[in-house]
Amino acid sequence: MSRAVMYETFGGPEVLELREVPEPHAGPGEVRVRVAAAGLNPMDWILASTPEAAAQFGITVPSGFGYDFAGVVDEVGDGVTGFAVGDRVHGGAMGRAVADFVVVTTPADALFHTPEGISDEVASTLPVAGLTAAAALAAVGLRSGDTILIGGAAGGVGVFAVQLAKLAGARVIGTASEGTFDFLRRLGAEPVAYGAGLGGRVRTAAPGGVTAATDLFGTETAETALALGVPPERVSTIAAGPNPPGGVRATSGVDAEPDALERITDAILAGRITVPIAATFPIENVRDAVTLQAGRHVHGKVVITL
Structure with missing residues (x-):
């Protein structure tokens, strides 16, 4: 037995x-x-x-x-x-x-x-969180120089998404509760509180604008990104169901690139991801x-x- x-x-x-x-x-x-x-x-x-x-x-x-x-x-x-x-x-x-x-x-x-x-x-x-984070960033075509808004940045998927985005050369603004702000700063994100008024707080943090977003919790971050003028094709969600708001891209770990997990483990071994x-x-x-x-x-x- x-x-x-x-x-x-x-x-x-x-x-x-x-x-x-x-x-x-x-x-x-x-x-x-x-x-x-x-x-x-x-x-x-x-x-x-x-x-x-x-x-x-x-x-x-x-x-x-x-x-x-x-x-x-x-x-x-x-x-x-x-x-x-x-x-x-x-x-x-x-x-x-x-x-x-x-x-x-x-x-x-x-x-x-x-x-x-x-x-x-x-x-x-690694399998779910790492691959989901990689897929969420790939869905928005993240590239060096982007400013990306990550919703739910302190969660299990978020910790990978923040670090992968930083490795890609992006500036990361992450939504979270205030109790996680120091934790997120250590990962390289600039934290903002989620909830009512999120759009205003993001504008203050990034007066030059946000160029991409991924919502790892629900729809608040995706809806805020759209309201801030981010094109739908540069916004992804993982937990909004098959029909997310405003035509943004729904994705999951099954959509990750074949070598995504190997790249993550290589980065962990190199000390670039914790x-x-x-x-x-x-x-x-x-x-x-x-x-x-x-x-x-x-x-x-x-x-x-x-």
């Missing part, structure tokens, strides 16, 4: 249970990973609490929990190439990541080698971890360790 976080009904953190489950094994074309860490994302608790959202991803109850994971390959099925027992890896497994073992199909599922020098905890934060891990929790305390992450006020990423 092995352990996995499961839920039988949709709801808040209270529905999550650590259960004994039959130990899975790798079949043909599959790889089994002994999970060491699982990074949490807003998507995880949204899917566990919202049947309509879960249905869009084919998730029904009972279900496992989480997507991002990192660990070590410990079984390789027939026909698998590119992975061997003992390889350190990170990747994604929808509704299955927070468990002792994850079985993934190669190459259909997302699975990447973890470079030496990157911990499992850091690697487990990955702020706000908190780690043992798998037994998964409810506490999700409660913290779902509060939307955490600075960086929350990670489950196994």
